[in-house]
Amino acid sequence: MSLKITQLVAHKSILLVLFLQSIALCLSLENDTLSAGVVIKDPETIVSAKQVHKLGFFSPPNTTNRYLGIFFASSEETVIWVANRDTPLRDSSGAVTLSRDGNLVVLDGTNQTVWSTNLTTSSVNPVVQILDTGNLILREEGSGDTLWESFSHPTDVMVQGMTLSQNVKTGKQVLLTAWKNASDPGMGSFTGGIDAMSGTVQLFTWNDGRPHWRSGPWNGQIFLGIKETLYGYLDAITQVNSDSAGNIFFSPPPIDGLVMWNSSGSAIRKAWNNMEKRWDVVAYPKNECDVYGKCGPFGSCSIMQSPVCSCLRGFEPANEDEWGRGNWTNGCRRRNQLRCGDDGFDRLRYMKVPDFAKPLPSRVQDECQTRCLGNCSCIAYAFDSYIGCMFWSNTLIDTQEFGSVGANLYIRLSASEFDSHKERKLYIIIGVAAGFACMSIMMFIAWWFIVKRKGSKSQDSSILEAGQMFTTDSTAIVLKNESKEVNIGDFPKFTFEILANATNQFHEDNLLGRGGFGPVYKGILANGKEIAVKRLSAESGQGMQEFMNEVIVISKLQHRNLVKLLGGCVEKEEKILIYEYMPNKSLDACLFDPTNPTKKLLDWYMRYSIIQGIGRGILYLHKDSRLRIIHRDLKPSNVLLDQDCNPKISDFGMARIFGGNEDHGRTARIVGTYGYMAPEYGMEGRFSEKSDVYSFGVLILEIIKGKKNTHYFNDELSLSLIGCAWKMWSEGDGLSFVEESIASRETEEEMVRCIQIGLLCVQGYPKDRPSIEMVLSMLSRDIVELAAPKQPVFAENGSTKDSNGSTHQNVYSSYELTHSVLDGR
Incomplete structure (x- = not known):
C-alpha cells in the first residue's frame, strides 16, 4: 500500500x-508579444524570440527624457526606432499598451496618450509583436493580418528587411529623418532617401529639402558616385528594386548592421564587429568634395588639389572675387558660347557624373556622342555599360574628380576652345624647346671649361671604358654606341675600383644573395657608409636596356617603402648598381629560411605591418609618384627589410613606366617570375596595375603561410599555396592556413580577413581584383565589408601524373623562370 x-x-x-x-x-514564447489588457511599464521590456531586439523605454545621453524605442539587445545604446520622438516623457512613469480601439499607445503618468499608431479602423483582437528583424508589428490575431508596422514608419535607421521608397507616378516618398542632436531624437533638419524622378535612381541626403549629398546614379549593380563601389567586385551600400505600381525600393545589403542618417547630415553604414564587440563605421559624405554642389554649376571638385574647386575646361569663375576668397557656390560660366553644329567634346576621366542625368539605353558609346551632337540642348554625355547613355542639359552640378576610378564625362565645348588650346600648346612647346636649347648650350660651355681646367682629372668623374661611359653632365647618362640620351637627374657615379675595394674584391664573405641577374654584395665605403652592390653578371638576361630602365625609374622615386638607389657604375663588361644597405636582407631570406634569426621577429603584427608597407610602396608607384609605374616582378626576394623590418621594394629592371593616359600595356617579351605573374600577363603578355595587385596577393598569402608559392605543395590536399588558401578559407577554416608559429585565436579574425584580401588580389580576371588603393583601404578597415572572392584560376595543384598514376610536383626555381621571351610562331 x-x-x-x-x-x-x-x-x-x-x-x-x-x-x-x-x-x-x-x-x-510570449515574451516577444504584447496582448490586449497587458501594460508594459517603464523600465520593463519585451524581447524578440532570438534575443536580437528589445522594445522598451530609454533615455538618450545627457537627458532624463524617456522615449519608447527599439534597440539591439546586445547594444542597447544603438536605437533603431523611436515612437514618441517629438513628445518625450518627462519622467519614468510612462507605459505602453493597447487601447480599446486596437491602437498601440504610449501613456504618461496621468494615463494621457502622448503617442499612438493612429489606426482609423478598430481591431477585434489586436496583438503587438517585436520580430528578430527589429520590426514591431500590430496585427489581428485571428486573421494574422498586419495592421501597422514600424518598418513602414521609420525614424533615422534602416536595418535588413526595411525599405525606403518613392513612387515615380505620385512622387510620394518614405524617408528617414535624423535626430535633432545626439540627446534629442526629435525630427531634425536632415532627411535621407531615394529620388527617381529624373530617370535615374539616386540616394540623397537633404538638409531642409536642399540636396546635401548624393550617391550618383544606380546602374543596377552599384551607385556610380560612391567611390568605394566603383571597383566592380565590391558590394554596393544598398540594393534597389521596383514594382509594377511605380514604386522604387531601396534597402541595405544582407549584413549584420544598419544604415542611418545622423544629425550632422551623414549617411552612415554600420557593421557589427563581433570579434571586437563594436561597430565598424563608414560615413558619407567622406570629405568636402562629397558635399552636394561644393564648387557650384560647371565647377569640379578634387580633394587631391588645393584649392579643391576648379572650373571645367571652357569655363571661368562666374564671380572672380568670390572665387578668389574660396566662395565657390556661384560656380563657373562658359567662356565661348556653343554654335551647335560646330562643337566638340572634351573628355574628363575618373569623374563622379553630375546630377540630373537623363538616361537612354544603348550598348554602343559612339551612339551617345552622335545623339548629343544632334541635340543642341545637350551639353554633356557619359556612358555606362549597364545604364547606357546619360545626357545633360542646362547645367552641370555636383561634379567631382575621383582620381583613379569613375566615369568618362564628355563636355561639349565651342570649336574655338580647341583652337585656342592648340595655340597655347604650340607656344608652350616652342618656349620649352627654346629654353632647352639655351640651357644645353650653356651647360656645354660650362662642361668645356671644367674639362679644360681639370684635364685628366675629369677621368675620375667619368667612367670611360670599352666604348661606353657616364658623362660628367649631371642631368644625363650618355651611352656611346647607344642611340639615345636618357635624363636621370643628379645620379652619383662610382668607379669599379671603389666598389671592388668596398666589397673586398667582391669576396664571398660579403655575398648577401644571388638573384636571377647576378650577386649582391655588402660593401663599406671609405667614409664608413654601408652599401649593397648589385653586380649584374654577363650571363644574366639583364642587359643595358634593363640596367638603364632601373636607373631611370628608381632615380626618380623617393618613398620610405622603396629601396634607395645611391649610384651606378659601367666599366668594360661591368654593370653595377649601388643601393642603401638593408641589414635584414630580403623578405625571402627572413620568411622562408627557418634558420634565419630574423624569422623569430616576424610575429603576426610584424607581418601585418610588412604587408601594409609593401602595399603603400605599390600605391606610390601606381598613383602617387611623378611616374606611373608597373613593377612587373614583385616577389619576396625583391622586398628588402631595414633594421626595423620595414619593407622596401627593390629591383626595378623589369618596371614599365606608363604615360598619363595609359592604363595597360602588352608585350611579346614576358619578364618576371612564374608563380607571381598574373594569368593575363604570363599567357598573353597583357599587364596593368592589376598585374602588380596579383603579385601582391601572392605575397600576402606567402607572408601569412610562411611558405614560398613556387615551392609549396600540399600532398594531402594535392593543392598549391593559392589553392590551399582558397580551400581553407571557403570552408571557414582559414586559421588552419596560417603558419603554425603565429596562428592565434586572438587574431584569427584579422588573419582570415587578410587571407580573403589576398584571394581577392589573385582573382583570375583583372576586373575582379581590387586596385592597390582599395587593398590598403581594406587592410586599414576603411572598407569594412569584403566581397567574397571567386575560386582563383591557379587554385588547382601544380602537379602531373605519370602513366603509373604517380604524382610529380612541378617546382621551378625563380632563376630558371625569371626571364622568358615568348615569340609568336
Whole structure:
C-alpha cells in the first residue's frame, strides 16, 4: 500500500514538473508579444524570440527624457526606432499598451496618450509583436493580418528587411529623418532617401529639402558616385528594386548592421564587429568634395588639389572675387558660347557624373556622342555599360574628380576652345624647346671649361671604358654606341675600383644573395657608409636596356617603402648598381629560411605591418609618384627589410613606366617570375596595375603561410599555396592556413580577413581584383565589408601524373623562370 502511495506521489510530482515547464515554455514564447489588457511599464521590456531586439523605454545621453524605442539587445545604446520622438516623457512613469480601439499607445503618468499608431479602423483582437528583424508589428490575431508596422514608419535607421521608397507616378516618398542632436531624437533638419524622378535612381541626403549629398546614379549593380563601389567586385551600400505600381525600393545589403542618417547630415553604414564587440563605421559624405554642389554649376571638385574647386575646361569663375576668397557656390560660366553644329567634346576621366542625368539605353558609346551632337540642348554625355547613355542639359552640378576610378564625362565645348588650346600648346612647346636649347648650350660651355681646367682629372668623374661611359653632365647618362640620351637627374657615379675595394674584391664573405641577374654584395665605403652592390653578371638576361630602365625609374622615386638607389657604375663588361644597405636582407631570406634569426621577429603584427608597407610602396608607384609605374616582378626576394623590418621594394629592371593616359600595356617579351605573374600577363603578355595587385596577393598569402608559392605543395590536399588558401578559407577554416608559429585565436579574425584580401588580389580576371588603393583601404578597415572572392584560376595543384598514376610536383626555381621571351610562331 505504501509503495502505491509512493508511486502515486512520484507520478504527480512528474506531472507537476511537466506542467510548470509547459507554463515556462509558454511564457518564453510570449515574451516577444504584447496582448490586449497587458501594460508594459517603464523600465520593463519585451524581447524578440532570438534575443536580437528589445522594445522598451530609454533615455538618450545627457537627458532624463524617456522615449519608447527599439534597440539591439546586445547594444542597447544603438536605437533603431523611436515612437514618441517629438513628445518625450518627462519622467519614468510612462507605459505602453493597447487601447480599446486596437491602437498601440504610449501613456504618461496621468494615463494621457502622448503617442499612438493612429489606426482609423478598430481591431477585434489586436496583438503587438517585436520580430528578430527589429520590426514591431500590430496585427489581428485571428486573421494574422498586419495592421501597422514600424518598418513602414521609420525614424533615422534602416536595418535588413526595411525599405525606403518613392513612387515615380505620385512622387510620394518614405524617408528617414535624423535626430535633432545626439540627446534629442526629435525630427531634425536632415532627411535621407531615394529620388527617381529624373530617370535615374539616386540616394540623397537633404538638409531642409536642399540636396546635401548624393550617391550618383544606380546602374543596377552599384551607385556610380560612391567611390568605394566603383571597383566592380565590391558590394554596393544598398540594393534597389521596383514594382509594377511605380514604386522604387531601396534597402541595405544582407549584413549584420544598419544604415542611418545622423544629425550632422551623414549617411552612415554600420557593421557589427563581433570579434571586437563594436561597430565598424563608414560615413558619407567622406570629405568636402562629397558635399552636394561644393564648387557650384560647371565647377569640379578634387580633394587631391588645393584649392579643391576648379572650373571645367571652357569655363571661368562666374564671380572672380568670390572665387578668389574660396566662395565657390556661384560656380563657373562658359567662356565661348556653343554654335551647335560646330562643337566638340572634351573628355574628363575618373569623374563622379553630375546630377540630373537623363538616361537612354544603348550598348554602343559612339551612339551617345552622335545623339548629343544632334541635340543642341545637350551639353554633356557619359556612358555606362549597364545604364547606357546619360545626357545633360542646362547645367552641370555636383561634379567631382575621383582620381583613379569613375566615369568618362564628355563636355561639349565651342570649336574655338580647341583652337585656342592648340595655340597655347604650340607656344608652350616652342618656349620649352627654346629654353632647352639655351640651357644645353650653356651647360656645354660650362662642361668645356671644367674639362679644360681639370684635364685628366675629369677621368675620375667619368667612367670611360670599352666604348661606353657616364658623362660628367649631371642631368644625363650618355651611352656611346647607344642611340639615345636618357635624363636621370643628379645620379652619383662610382668607379669599379671603389666598389671592388668596398666589397673586398667582391669576396664571398660579403655575398648577401644571388638573384636571377647576378650577386649582391655588402660593401663599406671609405667614409664608413654601408652599401649593397648589385653586380649584374654577363650571363644574366639583364642587359643595358634593363640596367638603364632601373636607373631611370628608381632615380626618380623617393618613398620610405622603396629601396634607395645611391649610384651606378659601367666599366668594360661591368654593370653595377649601388643601393642603401638593408641589414635584414630580403623578405625571402627572413620568411622562408627557418634558420634565419630574423624569422623569430616576424610575429603576426610584424607581418601585418610588412604587408601594409609593401602595399603603400605599390600605391606610390601606381598613383602617387611623378611616374606611373608597373613593377612587373614583385616577389619576396625583391622586398628588402631595414633594421626595423620595414619593407622596401627593390629591383626595378623589369618596371614599365606608363604615360598619363595609359592604363595597360602588352608585350611579346614576358619578364618576371612564374608563380607571381598574373594569368593575363604570363599567357598573353597583357599587364596593368592589376598585374602588380596579383603579385601582391601572392605575397600576402606567402607572408601569412610562411611558405614560398613556387615551392609549396600540399600532398594531402594535392593543392598549391593559392589553392590551399582558397580551400581553407571557403570552408571557414582559414586559421588552419596560417603558419603554425603565429596562428592565434586572438587574431584569427584579422588573419582570415587578410587571407580573403589576398584571394581577392589573385582573382583570375583583372576586373575582379581590387586596385592597390582599395587593398590598403581594406587592410586599414576603411572598407569594412569584403566581397567574397571567386575560386582563383591557379587554385588547382601544380602537379602531373605519370602513366603509373604517380604524382610529380612541378617546382621551378625563380632563376630558371625569371626571364622568358615568348615569340609568336
